[in-house]
Amino acid sequence: MTIASCRWISKIALASMIAAAASASASPVVYTLRTVADGKLGSYVFAEALVTIRMKADTGTVQKQPSSNAGGYLYTNSVGTVTVSVTDASGTTKVATFAPGEVYVRYDSGLGIAGFGSALSPSYPVALDCDDVAYPSNATYVQDCLQSDWAGNFNEYNGTLSALTDPGLAAFREVLSPELASLPQNLSQSTLLTGQAHSCATTYTVGPTLGFFIIGDLSVCAGPASRGLRTDHGGFFLQDQVGGSITPFNPIGWGGWGASNTGSLQIEVMTAD
Amino acid sequence: MKTRASTGKTRASTGILGGLLLAALGVAFAVPALASPMKYSATLVTDIKVGERRYHNAAVTITFVGDTNDIAAVVDKQGNQITSTFCTPGTGWFFWLTKGSASFSVQSQGRILQGHFESGQLFVALDACNGGIGFGSYTGPTGMEVAYPVAYALGTAMTVAVTSGLWSPAHMSGNAWSCIGFPPQGAGNLPSNNGFCIDPSSYPLHSDVGDVFVYQPYNLDNSDGSIIGNHVGALNRGTFSITPASGEE
Numbered sequence: 256m257t258i259a260s261c262r263w264i265s266k267i268a269l270a271s272m273i274a275a276a277a278s279a280s281a282s283p284v285v286y287t288l289r290t291v292a293d294g295k296l297g298s299y300v301f302a303e304a305l306v307t308i309r310m311k312a313d314t315g316t317v318q319k320q321p322s323s324n325a326g327g328y329l330y331t332n333s334v335g336t337v338t339v340s341v342t343d344a345s346g347t348t349k350v351a352t353f354a355p356g357e358v359y360v361r362y363d364s365g366l367g368i369a370g371f372g373s374a375l376s377p378s379y380p381v382a383l384d385c386d387d388v389a390y391p392s393n394a395t396y397v398q399d400c401l402q403s404d405w406a407g408n409f410n411e412y413n414g415t416l417s418a419l420t421d422p423g424l425a426a427f428r429e430v431l432s433p434e435l436a437s438l439p440q441n442l443s444q445s446t447l448l449t450g451q452a453h454s455c456a457t458t459y460t461v462g463p464t465l466g467f468f469i470i471g472d473l474s475v476c477a478g479p480a481s482r483g484l485r486t487d488h489g490g491f492f493l494q495d496q497v498g499g500s501i502t503p504f505n506p507i508g509w510g511g512w513g514a515s516n517t518g519s520l521q522i523e524v525m526t527a528d
Numbered sequence: 529m530k531t532r533a534s535t536g537k538t539r540a541s542t543g544i545l546g547g548l549l550l551a552a553l554g555v556a557f558a559v560p561a562l563a564s565p566m567k568y569s570a571t572l573v574t575d576i577k578v579g580e581r582r583y584h585n586a587a588v589t590i591t592f593v594g595d596t597n598d599i600a601a602v603v604d605k606q607g608n609q610i611t612s613t614f615c616t617p618g619t620g621w622f623f624w625l626t627k628g629s630a631s632f633s634v635q636s637q638g639r640i641l642q643g644h645f646e647s648g649q650l651f652v653a654l655d656a657c658n659g660g661i662g663f664g665s666y667t668g669p670t671g672m673e674v675a676y677p678v679a680y681a682l683g684t685a686m687t688v689a690v691t692s693g694l695w696s697p698a699h700m701s702g703n704a705w706s707c708i709g710f711p712p713q714g715a716g717n718l719p720s721n722n723g724f725c726i727d728p729s730s731y732p733l734h735s736d737v738g739d740v741f742v743y744q745p746y747n748l749d750n751s752d753g754s755i756i757g758n759h760v761g762a763l764n765r766g767t768f769s770i771t772p773a774s775g776e777e
Contacts, residue, residue, distance in 0.1 A: 285638075287587070289571065289767055291684060291701045303684065305699045305767055344697035346567070346771035415746055415763050429756060434575075434745035435763060447573050447585050447746070449765040452701070469682075469760075501687055509659065509686060509759075517683045517701045517765040521573045521587065525637060 281315025283525040284443070286332070286360040288371060288381055290452040290518030293496040296341055296349055297489025302496065305342040306454075308371050308381065310335045310360050314443040314524060327365020327420070330442040337371075339491060351488035358484060362448065362520075364440040367403040367420030369448040369520050375456045375480050376400075380493045383520060384416035384450025387471025387499055387512040389461045399458050404451065404471075411469045414450030414517065445524045452518035454493035456480030466503045466511030473512075474500045564596040565773035568625075568652050568694070570662055570678045572704045572766030575745050576634055578641060579738025586636040588742070590663055590677055592652050593773050594628025596695050599654075612657035613716030624664065625652040625694060632740065643737035650733070653679060654694050658715070659686030661694070661768060667731040668708040675710035677733060677742040680768050681759045688770075697770050703759060704766035706744040711758035723754025 292306045312335030322329045337353040361377060362369040370382035378385060378400035385400035386407035405417035412418045418431055419440055430436075439446040453459075455476035462474040476495040483490015495516070503510030571589045575582065601609045602622040609621050630645040653664035653674050662679025666672055680686075683702025692698055707725035714720030725744060732739030746763045748756050755761035 289573075291699045291767060303699055305769060342699070342769070342771075344699060344771065346697075411760055412748055412763065414765055418748055418763055428751050430749050430751055430753075432745060432747040432749055435747065438746075445585055447764070449746075449763060497684060504690055509682060513682050514684060514687050517703070519573055519765045521585065523585070523637070 281313050284312050284314050284332075285521075285523045285525065286310040286312065286442070287521045287523070288383075288518060289521075290381060290454070291516045292381070292452065292454045292493050294341075294454070294491070294493040295483070296339070296351055296486070296491050299341070299349055299488075301341055301343050303344070305340075306381075306493070307340040308337065308358070309340070310337040310358075310371075312336075312360070317442045319441075322363050322365025324363070324365030327363065327367075328441070330362045330364065331359055331372075332442050333359035339486065349488065351486035351491065353491070354485035354487075357486075360442060360520075362440075362442050363403075364420065367405055367416045367450075368400060369416060369450075370518075373484055375482070375484070378453060379456040379480065380454055380484060380491070381518060382453045383448060383518050384414055385453040387451065387469075387473050387515075388464075389459075389472055393461050393472070396458060396461060399455055399473075400453055408470050413469065413512075414448070414519075416448050416450040439522075442522060443524070444522070446522045448520040448522070450517065451512060452495070452516045453498075454495045454516075455498075456493075459495070459498055462500075464511060465499060465501065466513045467508050469509075469511065469513035471499045471512040474498055564695075566594060566596050566694075566697075567769075567771050567773045568592045568594070568663075569769045569771070570680075570704075570766060571769075572678060572764060574678075574704070574706065574764060575743040577739075577741040577743075578634060578643065578735070583634055583636045586634045588632065588634055588678075590630065590632045590650075592625070592628050592630045592650060592663060594625045594652065596625075598627040599623055599625045599652075599694050612655070615657035621656060623654040623656060623694060628652070630663075632735070641737065643735040643740070645740070646734040646736070650677070652694055654689060656690055656693055659689045661685050661689040661700070662705075665733060667733065668726065673708050673710065675705040675707045676728065676731075677740070678704055678706045678766065679710070680704060680766065681762075683765070685768055688768075694770065697772060699767065699769045701765060701767045703762050704744075704764040705762045706742040707762070712755045712761070713758050715758055723750065723752075725755065 288308045316334035342348040361372045388407040389396035405421040457478045459473035464472045475498045499512040501514035569591045630650040634641040664674040680702035685700040685702030688700045709721035709726040
């Protein structure tokens with residue numbers, strides 16, 4: 256046997272070992288995003304309905320690459336079955352299954368944004384903790400969710416996503432509760448990621464900042480997606496009609512993005528017991 | 529400079545969302561003559577203990593089925609409606625629904641645990657002045673808690689709280705509080721709890737599957753461990769739903 260062939264066999268063996276190790280450590284995982292949103296499923300139009308997107312996958316197919324924000328990673332998982340459940344105010348529930356590969360789960364631990372993305376946009380159908388301010392500027396805002404809210408709104412943390420990511424926390428003499436500080440920041444361990452919800456395939460309209468404290472000049476989603484996300488019940492659309500549009504009300508003027516919809520992404524790795 | 533605020537809200541007309549819903553269904557009622565059975569549900573992911581088992585990051589849903597005709601203004605010992613110092617005098621009432629049945633489910637690791645709370649412990653709570661909505665209970669050191677086992681502030685929950693309130697179907701989301709001692713920072717004439725929520729471990733809610741304790745693990749704190757604010761200190765998020773009980777599947 257030649258040295259070259261030995262090296263080739265060694266590479267095969269090493270690859271097999273790595274694959275075996277990956278297989279051994281891989282576990283079933285369920286990603287569940289819960290929010291309230293506006294949109295359409297087939298011909299069924301809904302407003303402010305409970306929307307739950309759930310993906311059953313495996314941690315072995317989580318992909319990892321450096322985040323655009325140094326120090327973090329962009330995690331994605333696109334292999335699995337994804338369903339969407341919509342419950343309207345009457346209590347009626349519709350459930351649909353996305354076509355394979357139509358949507359994927361995504362968590363950018365560098366930016367502090369998580370949700371479900373698609374070929375239409377990495378932040379659509381739902382992204383949590385996007386910037387509520389037009390970015391880079393009102394004039395150049397052409398794509399939603401290019402940065403997270405903690406970067407554009409230093410005034411407040413809108414969920415665990417911002418709090419886990421913002422390096423400036425200590426400057427305000429604030430700390431995370433121990434349980435919050437210990438939350439894993441990837442798609443392969445059980446964790447809970449929360450924030451304000453953006454559900455818009457295009458861009459939000461830009462208007463005055465409403466409310467106070469939780470700021471943002473984005474208002475409502477300006478238009479529908481160019482096409483529906485393919486499901487077994489027809490095209491699925493989300494188009495946020497609340498966003499930061501709520502006029503502040505008395506007595507202290509909460510409104511705007513302080514009155515937006517919020518969401519949570521639960522990552523539950525299934526253990527053997 | 530970063531600052532923190534505490535609380536606020538106003539009362540508004542009821543029935544806006546309900547009107548839209550009824551119009552959509554093509555149904556008209558002579559309000560408020562008929563009973564309106566309603567289901568109130570809160571869903572969040574949190575830590576909860578049931579009996580001897582503690583669940584971490586479980587999907588918890590608490591449900592209360594009652595009737596909108598039983599929603600009442602909260603009154604003091606003299607029978608006067610309670611106002612909020614943050615709202616215009618005479619308009620900022622607190623409401624609750626105490627008659628009904630309460631249950632819960634815990635989903636974790638693909639399994640579902642369901643239980644029923646013993647009667648007379650939970651109530652549906654509405655702060656139509658400051659924008660709070662959720663479930664309170666007769667527990668804690670004072671015997672009444674407005675944000676335990678779970679209630680919501682900010683988000684669309686705040687808007688619903690100050691508009692259609694508990695009377696009409698709606699889904700909403702917001703900051704989820706499971707706090708004995710709310711508001712931790714005090715607000716108006718409500719006393720402060722030095723910025724802390726009280727550990728629920730000494731205050732069980734009794735159910736047919738064991739005592740229930742709901743925790744609030746994810747907070748933004750001051751350096752002394754106190755929660756930074758009555759609205760924004762809780763970093764968990766959840767949903768609250770009001771749907772016709774007859775619409776249950």
